[in-house]
Amino acid sequence: MRVDDFDFDLPRELIADRPASPRDAAKLLHVLPDRLDDLAVRDLPPLLLPGDLMVFNDTKVIPARLKGKRGTAGVSVTLHQQIGADRWLAFARPAKKLSPGDRVVFAEGFSADIAAKGEAGEITLAFDRGGVALMQALELYGEMPLPPYIHREHGADERDRDDYQTLFARAPGAVAAPTAGLHYTPELMAALDARGIGRVTLTLHVGAGTFLPVKVDDTRDHKMHSERGVVSAEAADRINATRAAGGRIVAVGTTSLRLLESAATEDGRVLPYDAATDIFITPGYRFRVVDLLMTNFHLPRSTLFMLVSAFAGMERMRSAYEHAMSNGYRFYSYGDTSLLHRAETAA
Numbered sequence: 001m002r003v004d005d006f007d008f009d010l011p012r013e014l015i016a017d018r019p020a021s022p023r024d025a026a027k028l029l030h031v032l033p034d035r036l037d038d039l040a041v042r043d044l045p046p047l048l049l050p051g052d053l054m055v056f057n058d059t060k061v062i063p064a065r066l067k068g069k070r071g072t073a074g075v076s077v078t079l080h081q082q083i084g085a086d087r088w089l090a091f092a093r094p095a096k097k098l099s100p101g102d103r104v105v106f107a108e109g110f111s112a113d114i115a116a117k118g119e120a121g122e123i124t125l126a127f128d129r130g131g132v133a134l135m136q137a138l139e140l141y142g143e144m145p146l147p148p149y150i151h152r153e154h155g156a157d158e159r160d161r162d163d164y165q166t167l168f169a170r171a172p173g174a175v176a177a178p179t180a181g182l183h184y185t186p187e188l189m190a191a192l193d194a195r196g197i198g199r200v201t202l203t204l205h206v207g208a209g210t211f212l213p214v215k216v217d218d219t220r221d222h223k224m225h226s227e228r229g230v231v232s233a234e235a236a237d238r239i240n241a242t243r244a245a246g247g248r249i250v251a252v253g254t255t256s257l258r259l260l261e262s263a264a265t266e267d268g269r270v271l272p273y274d275a276a277t278d279i280f281i282t283p284g285y286r287f288r289v290v291d292l293l294m295t296n297f298h299l300p301r302s303t304l305f306m307l308v309s310a311f312a313g314m315e316r317m318r319s320a321y322e323h324a325m326s327n328g329y330r331f332y333s334y335g336d337t338s339l340l341h342r343a344e345t346a347a
Helices: 131-141 158-163 179-183 186-195 233-244 254-263 303-312 314-326
Strands: 027-031 036-040 053-057 059-061 065-070 073-084 087-093 103-107 110-117 122-127 171-174 198-204 227-231 249-252 273-277 292-296 337-341
Touching: 027 314, 036 314, 053 233, 053 254, 073 122, 073 227, 103 131, 171 198, 179 292, 198 233, 198 254, 227 254, 233 249, 249 254, 254 273, 254 292, 254 303, 292 303, 303 314, 303 337, 314 337
Parallel strands: 027 337, 053 198, 053 249, 059 171, 249 292
Antiparallel strands: 027 036, 065 073, 065 103, 073 087, 087 122, 103 110, 110 122, 198 227, 227 273, 292 337
């Protein structure tokens, strides 16, 4: 498909710089086959049915942005994928002046060597420590890797350390938040429990590649970024049992949906999964597991807008986005959200 088919003009003032407070006060656009309902996230429980199962991503965002020195020259790096206990792929600025063998010092006694250099500013960093010790150093010296469309004069602040983390964050490794999960509060979870809605977690470590623009003209030519995901045997059993009993699977976020579809067999059974996924979902894809999707409003020409168009239908999503823009919905990571029904089973 033509990437231009997924383009639209978004006014800059609709891009959210801070989340709603409280989190479940954010707007929720319920996208139905025949209408669009303007609600709030706290109105979610009655939209679901007892026996439905919500699937959350429990990845935890790490302070993946570091500033350091190569000699006397300043260097900024953003980690985006872990490939070993002490090794990360990263984007660097300025990348042109860096070479394999160079050392970047981030703080006294904390440094990394450039082990390799790839295309488009990507480097491989070999840190002087790994595992828990590396995570502790990142907590001390790193900052939260806010998306490029959220502007802070001096980078992410202390408030972002809480705001850019979901209620479910448990497994460190993401460099971007699974943003649909940012809307949940203990009060909302209690209301969902009272409604008889089940929940389960999986882990997809969201990479910075989620923000990379689609630079090709045809979707067939786009190379999707890879991310690490884990679906436990227990989670797979819960999902399969829910489907067998007639309950619906509600993916909270495109990351949960992408991992579920990666772990599914052709007949819709979810298997335990522990691997990378680079699944790229565009219109025409046959969904095997997910019935409803809660997701924020995405960038034009992005792989995520392509995914939601595949899930709920291109015309329906174009109408939904036009409605959202006309009614002051806030877009992107800290913005408002939507609840979508899968096109062929919407009800």
